Amino acid sequence: MSDYLPVFALTRGETVESVHFGAIAICDNRGNLLWHYGNPDTITFLRSTAKPFQALPFVEAGGVEHFGLTARETALICASHSGTDEHVAVAASIQRKAGVTEDDLLCGTHPPYHQETAERLKAAGEEPTPNRHNCSGKHSGMLAFARMIGAPTADYVNPSHPVQQRILHTFAEMCGLAPSQVALGTDGCSAPNFAVPLRSAALAYARLCDPSALPPARAAACRKITAAMTAYPEMVGGPGRFDTALMRLGGGKIVSKAGAEGYQGIGLLPGALGSGSPALGIVFKISDGDARKKARSAVAVEILRQLGALDETQLQALASFGPRFPIHNWRKLQVGEGYPVFAEIDAREQV
Secondary structure, three states, rough: OOOOOOEEEEOOOOEEEEEEEEEEEEEEEOOOOEEEEEEOOOEEEEEHHHHHHHHHHEEEEEEEHHHOOOHHHHHHHHOOOOOOOOHHHHHHHHHHHOOEEEEEHOOOOOOOOOOOHHHHHHHOOOOOOOHHHOHHHHHHHHHHHHHHOOOOOOOOOOOOOHHHHHHHHHHHHHHHOOOOHHHEOOOOOOOEEEEEEEHHHHHHHHHHHOOOOHHHHHHHHHHHHHHHHHHHHHOOOOOOOOHHHHHHHHHOOOOEEEEEEOOOEEEEEOOOOOOOOOOEEEEEEEEOOOOOOOOOHHHHHHHHHHHOOHHHHHHHHHHHHHHOOOOOOOOOEEEEEEEEEEOOOOOHHOO
């Protein structure tokens, strides 16, 4: 636990009752570590924060053009979507264009994250299908990539499958690492996932947002992904989701992608902090996994507030996510407060 420091406190009355610990890293696209809190070399899984990079080799190879995918469909390939009817329709559209079906998905099933949709399905006695899974877009993209390169569509989540090998090598390159330096695990959707130092993931997000030093095909693919995610943030998350709300307010300058167990990645495109400001990659991990899913968004808003990436109007629009929020009991009485407790960020002067 020495890698992590206090990042978020919750009070009951005037007394601190609980503290979340975490670690934060902020890098530019040259690999400079501009600020950190806790150990920036902490190795942990990105979980769904890796999704833009899992889409990258497919986009770089011309998959969007090959199958005639729209920006909305490209955004869904990078998504942890909420399982609404719109999300299902877009996933099905990707599958039709790629010549695969929902039955080919190996992500499994779970109830939609969108509560109204989940309740409607339950009331109708309808079981969720794989396209309701938050990763169905990612898996549809992997299947499309397999079709495009003539690889088997069966067992496409196997780490040795050509699609997964291309993803691993691309992700490692974006992080400035060798593939052997990326620790592998199996994600909740059965696809391989990656554990790397926080600073390496922050570098990857900075490069995603300013790929000017990358080879032309990769740079173009990075720009295609960030443009799709910021143009269609509702595809990346869904109603009431933090990533969607932040990117909707970000004016095309902020990319946001949460991962399970308290991981968050944010990319600031050039100019997000004012004219001439460089791209930044911001990643952090809440060490206990943030089961209530409240600390992560509050910490994210506070980081962006301190950096000056959000103005007062944007902060007001995000107030339900943080950086501070009241804690109520079952009678709706305020009994405490949650608020960030990490050190002031001094990276602003460097950018």
